Amino acid sequence: MPSVLLLGAGSDMAVALARKFASEKFDIQLAGRNTSALEPMKLDLQVRYGIKASVHAFDAQDYNSHASFFSQLPEVPAVTICVFGYLGDQEKAQQNWLEASRIIETNYTGAVSILNIISQQYAQSGNGTIIGISSVAGERGRQSNYLYGSAKAGFTAYLSGLRNRLFKYNVHVLSVLPGFVDTQMTQHLTLPPLLTAQPEAVANSIYKAFKSKKNVLYVKWHWKYIMLIIKLIPEAIFKKLSL
Numbered sequence: 688m689p690s691v692l693l694l695g696a697g698s699d700m701a702v703a704l705a706r707k708f709a710s711e712k713f714d715i716q717l718a719g720r721n722t723s724a725l726e727p728m729k730l731d732l733q734v735r736y737g738i739k740a741s742v743h744a745f746d747a748q749d750y751n752s753h754a755s756f757f758s759q760l761p762e763v764p765a766v767t768i769c770v771f772g773y774l775g776d777q778e779k780a781q782q783n784w785l786e787a788s789r790i791i792e793t794n795y796t797g798a799v800s801i802l803n804i805i806s807q808q809y810a811q812s813g814n815g816t817i818i819g820i821s822s823v824a825g826e827r828g829r830q831s832n833y834l835y836g837s838a839k840a841g842f843t844a845y846l847s848g849l850r851n852r853l854f855k856y857n858v859h860v861l862s863v864l865p866g867f868v869d870t871q872m873t874q875h876l877t878l879p880p881l882l883t884a885q886p887e888a889v890a891n892s893i894y895k896a897f898k899s900k901k902n903v904l905y906v907k908w909h910w911k912y913i914m915l916i917i918k919l920i921p922e923a924i925f926k927k928l929s930l
Contacts, residue, residue: 688738690714692764694745694801695771696725700820700865703890704768709736711894716764718745718756719771747771747797748789757804766897767805768818769798773835780834787834794838799845806849810856816897817853818861819846823905826864826914829930850902861896862903865889866910 691708693701696717705715709732717725722742729740745756773793780787802817809815824832825840843862850860866883889906896904905911920928 688712688714689765690716690739690762691766691768692716692718692760692805694718694767694769695747696728696742697721698770698772699886700889701768701770702728703886704770704893705732705740706736707887707890707894708766709738709740712736712738713766714739714741716741716743716760718743720744720746745801747801748792750797750800753801754804757801757808763808763812763815765814766816766818767802768820768893769802770820771797772820772822772839774832775835777832777834790834791838794835795841795845798842802845802849806853806858809858810853813857816859816861817846817849818863818893818897820863820865821846823864823866823910823914827918827925831930859897859900861893861901863889863893863896863906864904864910865906 691705691713693705693715695701696705697719701717701719705717705728709715715729715732715738717729717740719725722744725742729742732738732740741761743756743760746752771793773790775786775790780790798819802819805815806817809817819842821843822836822839824836825838825843826836828836828840843864846860846862850862853860892904892906895901917925917930
């Protein structure tokens with residue numbers, strides 16, 4: 688049975704993804720910092736779906752541990768999903784480098800560190816799928832979240848380049864730009880219902896995109912055109928807007 692590695696398995700989106708792939712008979716490898724919190728999910732997946740599940744300690748910012756983390760997995764996963772992220776506090780990050788660096792390192796540097804290792808393995812074996820959860824916030828910098836947005840912009844560009852490099856090795860890379868998702872990370876925000884997806888809907892869309900080998904997925908189609916309009920606003924006008 689093929690397996691799926693979920694990097695950042697404690698998030699609401701990761702839980703939905705684990706259940707979706709387990710329901711399709713994939714074994715699940717759950718990776719995150721709080722391994723004790725992942726144990727109940729492991730047991731639930733095993734009982735509910737009759738698959739194998741395992742828990743592994745992983746810290747996106749502990750770069751020196753990434754190679755050994757991946758080498759010690761019970762098997763090379765057929766699919767790797769990079770789910771972890773950190774929205775952070777924009778205003779705090781403008782004054783506090785520790786907050787700014789956490790946003791950058793979690794959303795970009797940590798993802799690049801582990802995916803560089805995994806992509807090399809996939810290229811050598813000639814198969815595999817990498818799914819990266821990026822964000823529409825990376826489409827254009829806005830004053831309300833430009834640190835988070837810039838890190839996600841870098842991650843989106845990284846995934847694009849990785850897809851371009853790995854195509855000849857039969858490795859598929861899917862970039863996911865969900866838009867607003869109703870999760871713990873966004874619970875303090877007032878989100879527009881029409882543009883907000885539930886984690887289960889995101890997981891279903893990602894699975895369909897994975898099966899069809901789609902390259903870029905906007906979970907709610909509206910976002911593709913909203914961001915196109917935003918990107919087309921002239922800079923002379925855009926810089927005056929409060930976004």
